[in-house]
Amino acid sequence: MYLHYHPSSMALAQYLSKPRIEGPLCLDPADIPFLRARLLKAETRLESLEAQISEVLDERALLRNVLSPIRRVPSEILSNIFEHTCTPGTSITDEFDFDVVRSTSVISSVCVAWRKTAHATPQLWSYLRVDLRKQPYLLRGDVSWVKEWLSRGRSLPLDLDLRFQWYHTLDKEDLAQGAAQMLESILDFRHRIRSCSIMGDLKLCLPLFCLPRSSLSELKEINLIHFSTEGLFQDVRVFPARIEVFLGAPKLRRVRISEPMHESVLQLLAYPQIS
Template sequence: MAQYLSLPRIEGPIWLEPNDITILQTMILEAQEQLATLESRRDGADDSDSELTNLKDLKVVRIASLQNILTPICQMPLEIVSEIFMVYCSINHMYRWRGGVHQGTCTRIILTSVCAAWRNAALATPELWSELKVYREGYQDASAADSDIATQWFSRSGNLPLNLNISLHMDYEGNISEAFLAFSYRIRSLEIRLPMEHFEPFIHLPRSSFPSLEKLILDFRHRDPFYFSEELESQYLNGIEIFSDSQQLKYVGFDEDGFSCILENMKFPQDEVTSLIINATHCYSSQFPHVYFDTVRSMNQLVHCTINFPTRRFEISDTRQPIILPFLQSLTLSTGWDVDTGYDAAFFRCLYAPLLKDLHLINESQNHAEFVKQLAEFRARSAASLSSLHLSSFFGATISGKDNMFCITSLWLHVMHNGRAT
């Protein structure tokens, strides 16, 4: 215990014997009694008695240093402190942004700012630094230090897999992409929402850059009109191959709009993907439906699938080629608005999914005769036994719409009794 008494500050965990704690408590009581005596002497002394004031201040510092040794955080093993920090960060993992960083990111910064002991414990916990979420709203948020901050952040994560979520505005002029490219081989989850020009550094990486990638979400909405499909194809004749060797990829999400289809140019292993989300509500190329049908068709291991089809109607010529998904359990399809695109009917015309359990259909158009027909044929073909049926924004309030809704729910009457129908 003697070595702790001589330290001006304690920056790490300490170990005390039971008799050490008793001795410290006795020393604190004695110091407090001495402080009380000094206080009483000061009451009857001149306010200008600097010696008495200095003695009192020294005694206050002495009591604080002794109490610091007994602080529970100083007596906890580093492993327990780290566990507490990780739990704290997990319950403060709210989807809220402050100052360009995710609230969960701010929490980690706070832990390093309380005291030296907390900072050392946080920096010695790689799990706290294996995830980074950054949001840059526009030019005013751009920081020349973004790259350095991200590099320092990930350098604290040891050799752990990394989860990265970056959202950049089209006016962003920082250089944060350069930082995490150096750690690409360790990235397990990658979510990027950014203009195409900020994605260019990725495109030139070798195809083996993301060997640990399991989750990929790409959001290229609000792209510059310059990046049409013709421009992409002229630059990357063989497609975008940086994820081609990501053999552990299980979760894929694409969110895009405009006249070019990034998914058409993106090459990645599709055999082992179990979750797919496509959001293409505001896409305006006739190639989009074909690309999405072909993508789903090639992912025969899918378990969860969500597709928000374009609101514009385009002809689909390959609706007779089957989509066989033997492991599919949940499916969400969104089509329409005020236009009957026919994508939902075409999809079910091709689909075979015997294990489908959860079905969510979102459709605001009015002409559903063909869709109801294809859904009935899918039910007969796949013999899927649903446990959940959810119809959103469906059929409006028309009489024919209500009749069609009754036809759909009658296909899975057991859901009304044993499962969930909304």
């Protein structure tokens, strides 16, 4: 036999009938166990309802996922869409402000299917632009993402646009170290480099300048634009006596160098012998 307890005061019954209680109230000690039982019952019911809601939401998400039109698009077409979106040569985005790292990151984060398709599309990873002023976060800390990025390009030719210029910044030394580490990682794929444009402080390009001749067998175009708050040859000893990396590049057809009038990297470059 169970006895159902009822609140001992009419005032408490009136309070429980209201959606909200404002102001202080006085409870009879005998009412407290009743209220605690009511609270436990409400919490138990709420947990049950939350579990049901979660199950219904999961089912709805699954059904929407299955019925999504993008699921019926062949992966080849999806790859072409991604390439059109993330390749500056075909993107409707202003090329000057184009951020290929952000674009590929956004596409790869939508869902597992998109990430798999993007990672299986080497054209997305055969072009890399890094702008130190706009993307300093890419050069801070671990830069191992560069190798992962370029590896997805498989055997496709690699086009680089590295903008290592900066204004006055407190972490300039850390960014310079990150830029050097990034360039060293990129040069692990030097046999694929087709074009390379480097703008900014050319002292950050020492890993490139120190390579031996015939290192860039696929290079067709090189563009070096030097400007820095420090002189290029402030410490000439950091450069090799002769920069021979561009020798033995049989496909090299275009070389552009832009630099201050008072100093030139040309005096360090080794040139092919012309008979």
